[in-house]
Amino acid sequence: MSTVAKAATTGSPTLAISTRKVDVRKSVRQAGPPLAVLAGVVIVWYIISFALGTKSFLLPAPHRIFTEGFFDPEVATDIGTALLRTTGVALAGLAIAIIIGIAWAVAMSQARWVERSLFPYAVILQCIPILALVPLIGFWFGFEFFARMIVCVMIALFPMVSNTLFGLQSVDKSQRELFRLQGASRFTTLTKLQFPAALPAIFAGMRISAGLAVVGAIVGDFFFRRGQPGIGSLIGTYQSRLLGPELFASIISASLLGVVIFALFGLIGRAAVGRWYEPAGS
Amino acid sequence: MTLTAPARPATATKTLLDFSNVAMQFKNGTIALSGVDLVVNRGEFVTVVGPSGCGKSTLLRIASGLETASEGTATVNTDRIGYVFQDATLLPWRDVQKNVELLAELNKQPGAARRAKAKEAIDLVGLKGFEKSLPKELSGGMKMRASLARSLTLDPELFLFDEPFGALDEITRERLNDELIRLFAEKQFAGLFITHSVSEAVYISTKVVVMSGRPGKIVDTFDVPFDMPRDPEIRYTGEFAELVGKVSHALREGHS
Numbered sequence: 001m002s003t004v005a006k007a008a009t010t011g012s013p014t015l016a017i018s019t020r021k022v023d024v025r026k027s028v029r030q031a032g033p034p035l036a037v038l039a040g041v042v043i044v045w046y047i048i049s050f051a052l053g054t055k056s057f058l059l060p061a062p063h064r065i066f067t068e069g070f071f072d073p074e075v076a077t078d079i080g081t082a083l084l085r086t087t088g089v090a091l092a093g094l095a096i097a098i099i100i101g102i103a104w105a106v107a108m109s110q111a112r113w114v115e116r117s118l119f120p121y122a123v124i125l126q127c128i129p130i131l132a133l134v135p136l137i138g139f140w141f142g143f144e145f146f147a148r149m150i151v152c153v154m155i156a157l158f159p160m161v162s163n164t165l166f167g168l169q170s171v172d173k174s175q176r177e178l179f180r181l182q183g184a185s186r187f188t189t190l191t192k193l194q195f196p197a198a199l200p201a202i203f204a205g206m207r208i209s210a211g212l213a214v215v216g217a218i219v220g221d222f223f224f225r226r227g228q229p230g231i232g233s234l235i236g237t238y239q240s241r242l243l244g245p246e247l248f249a250s251i252i253s254a255s256l257l258g259v260v261i262f263a264l265f266g267l268i269g270r271a272a273v274g275r276w277y278e279p280a281g282s
Numbered sequence: 283m284t285l286t287a288p289a290r291p292a293t294a295t296k297t298l299l300d301f302s303n304v305a306m307q308f309k310n311g312t313i314a315l316s317g318v319d320l321v322v323n324r325g326e327f328v329t330v331v332g333p334s335g336c337g338k339s340t341l342l343r344i345a346s347g348l349e350t351a352s353e354g355t356a357t358v359n360t361d362r363i364g365y366v367f368q369d370a371t372l373l374p375w376r377d378v379q380k381n382v383e384l385l386a387e388l389n390k391q392p393g394a395a396r397r398a399k400a401k402e403a404i405d406l407v408g409l410k411g412f413e414k415s416l417p418k419e420l421s422g423g424m425k426m427r428a429s430l431a432r433s434l435t436l437d438p439e440l441f442l443f444d445e446p447f448g449a450l451d452e453i454t455r456e457r458l459n460d461e462l463i464r465l466f467a468e469k470q471f472a473g474l475f476i477t478h479s480v481s482e483a484v485y486i487s488t489k490v491v492v493m494s495g496r497p498g499k500i501v502d503t504f505d506v507p508f509d510m511p512r513d514p515e516i517r518y519t520g521e522f523a524e525l526v527g528k529v530s531h532a533l534r535e536g537h538s
Contacts, residue, residue, distance in 0.1 A: 174367040177348055181365055182388035192388075196375050276375045276416050 057244035069249025078234060079253050086217045086230040087257060089145060093152025094213035098206060100153065101160025108161075109168040109194065110186065119165075126158040130216070134223045143226035151220030156209040163205025167198025200277045203269030210265040214258040231257070296324040298359050298440045298472040299345055305353035305497075306340050313497035314340040318354070320491065320500065324439065327466055327473035327510075329487035331480055331533060337498025338476045342442045345474060364438030364471070366446045370425035372417040372432075378404065379413040382431045389436075396435070403431035407461065423454035427461070434465070443475040447482070455479075459486050460514060467511040480529045485517060490529050494536030501536035504529055 042062055049061040060068070069075055104122065108115035134151060141147035171194050179189045221232030229237070231254045238247040299322040306315040314337035322328050330338050343349040344356050346365050372381045382403055386396035404410060407427040417425055426446060433441065447455040463486055466473060477483050483490045484506055492502040504525065508516050516522050 172371065174369065174371045175373070178365075178367070178371050178384075179388065180348065181346055181363070182385055184388045188388065192384075193373070196373070199375075273375070276418060278374070278418050 057242050060244040060248060064245040065248045065252070068245035072246075075246050075249060078229075079231070079250050082229050082231040082234040082250070083253055083257060085228060086214070086221060086232065086254070087261075089148045089152060089221070089230060090210075090213040090217040090257075090261065092145075093149045093216055094156055094206075094210055096149065097153045097156035097160050097209055097213065101157050101205070101209070102164050102202065104157075104161050105164030105168060106190065106195075108165055109190075115165075122158055122161045125154060130154050131219065131223070134220060137220070138224050138226075143224040144228070147224065148217060148220040148230065152213050152216035155216035155219070156213040159205045159208040159212065160202075163201045163208070164198060167201030167205075168194045170201065171197045199273045200269075200279075203265070203272060207262060207265040207269060211258050211262040214254075214261050218254055296359070296439075296472075298322055298324060299474065300357040300359070301341075301344075301351075301354065302357075303354035304341075304344065304351045304356050306337065306344065306349065307352045315344075315351075316497040316499055318498070318500055322440070322472045322474050324472050325470045326489060327475065327487045328489045328491060329475045329477060329483035330491045330493060331477055331483045331529065332493030332498065332536070333495040333533070334478070336493045336495035338493060339444055340498065342444050342474065342476060345440070346442055358440060360439040362436055362439045364433035364436055364441040366426075366429055366433055366441075366443045368445050368448060370417070370422075370429040372425055372428055374417050377414050377416055378409060378420070378428050378431075381417070381428055382435060385432055386435050399435045400431070403434040404428075406434060406465065407431040421454075422450050423458060426450065426458060430458075430462075430465075438471055441471045441473045443473065445476050445478065448478060455482065456514075460512075462486060463511050480533065481517070481526050484522065484526050484529060485512065492529060492532040492536055499536075502529075502532040504532075 045059065045062055049056050049059050052058055070079075104118065108118050130151060133154070137147050137150050141150060168190075175193060175197075176189070179193055184192070217230065218232040218235075221230035222236055223232075225233045225236055231250060235247065235250045235254065238250055299320070301318050301320040304315060304318040304320075305313070307313045318341065320328070320341070330341060332338050340349065342365070344351050345358060346363055347358070373384065376384070379397075379400055382400040383396045386399055391399075401413075404413060407430050409424065409427050409431060412420070412424065412428075417428070420428065429446070447458050450458065459482060466486075473487070475483075475487060480490075484504075488506050488510070490504045490506060491500055492504070493499065494501045506525065508522070
């Protein structure tokens with residue numbers, strides 16, 4: 001048995017090289033179609049933009065987003081500063097959502113009655129339109145960092161709660177019995193079995209929450225329109241001044257921020273559990 | 283059975299498991315077991331065969347303390363109980379070494395002692411060199427070996443097996459049967475092994491218990507006369523085939 005396994009190990013380097021060769025061709029094949037779509041969109045964009053004539057601020061030609069947006073020092077500084085501020089709010093909100101979400105789920109995993117008493121509120125939190133609460137939150141907590149962070153937490157919390165709870169409860173029955181047979185305490189079972197087993201689900205939740213935290217940071221800021229401007233209120237400002245290229249540049253920046261944070265947490269998750277975790281069906 | 287009695291070790295007989303008139307009725311009314319009398323002594327390897335859903339697993343669950351019998355008395359005279367589940371139940375985030383250490387760790391044994399114990403158990407099941415492997419890198423048979431090693435660290439006096447090799451291919455299963463026999467011959471624990479396979483039952487055990495289904499009842503018991511450790515060749519002898527035939531027959535009668 002061991003010789004077979006060792007032969008397989010020594011055989012793997014050549015295998016890895018050949019798969020890498022295939023990967024280059026594969027990635028070209030994979031990147032091709034979306035790039036073609038992008039090219040198509042840009043062409044249509046130019047056509048519409050020129051057809052708009054004097055109203056071209058509604059859809060400025062793509063190159064103007066760069067010349068008058070990203071490459072304009074003043075605009076770039078404004079966007080950069082605002083983006084940084086929003087990132088700070090999003091990450092702080094996300095961190096709090098992660099801590100509260102995990103604690104909430106752990107509490108619910110410990111007893112049926114706790115789950116029954118607390119889960120409905122997680123669902124309600126998810127269902128209420130946060131936008132309707134934004135004015136209230138500003139009213140209570142002011143319009144600066146803290147209030148924006150609360151909006152963030154409220155939007156990002158639910159995936160953390162539901163994913164963590166799902167992860168904690170998805171532990172194999174016989175694994176749980178294995179712990180029971182050794183008289184393992186609740187705490188030991190939680191830390192040595194349930195929590196590690198839940199990590200893949202927790203990281204999946206974190207990724208979703210990360211994306212939502214960015215949305216939350218922008219939404220809060222956009223509606224508060226007070227205090228030091230984040231990317232949300234900057235978007236609002238450009239919009240009201242009909243600054244098309246700047247508006248597009250700020251919107252694209254905000255979207256990229258979401259994508260980057262989402263991808264970052266995907267990487268963190270893979271680094272943390274990818275070593276041992278095999279997604280079902282792989 | 284009129285065949286010669288199997289060789290017994292010189293150690294004094296110790297009854298590790300004693301079921302007397304054990305019955306099990308679940309809350310939903312299902313009767314899983316009824317009137318089960320079963321004794322397993324040190325140096326005995328008892329195999330239970332029976333149709334699916336006849337309460338074989340319930341028997342083990344009562345023996346291990348996972349369930350409590352609703353009637354009768356179930357006595358277990360040791361707290362060193364090994365339990366091997368149907369699947370390997372390894373923790374996927376721990377390598378083989380850490381998985382094998384788990385039970386000693388849960389019993390709060392100091393690090394050095396449990397590492398030594400795990401190393402010994404890993405050697406014993408033939409997984410030397412795979413200490414750092416993760417479960418996902420192991421074959422089904424190797425996972426089962428790791429699971430066996432994990433139970434061995436408890437140095438069990440009573441060893442319970444819940445169809446552990448049911449999901450393995452024939453060749454792996456036969457090889458693991460031989461390993462288990464070797465371990466049994468060496469350690470002389472009391473074994474209680476659940477299986478679907480009559481030939482596996484006859485090959486590995488000193489006694490075969492046949493159960494009927496719904497409610498689970500013991501319908502027949504056969505002593506297995508072959509020496510331990512077993513010669514794999516006995517599987518192809520007439521005596522072996524004859525005993526397999528008798529057990530299968532009892533199983534079929536109990537089933538109808």
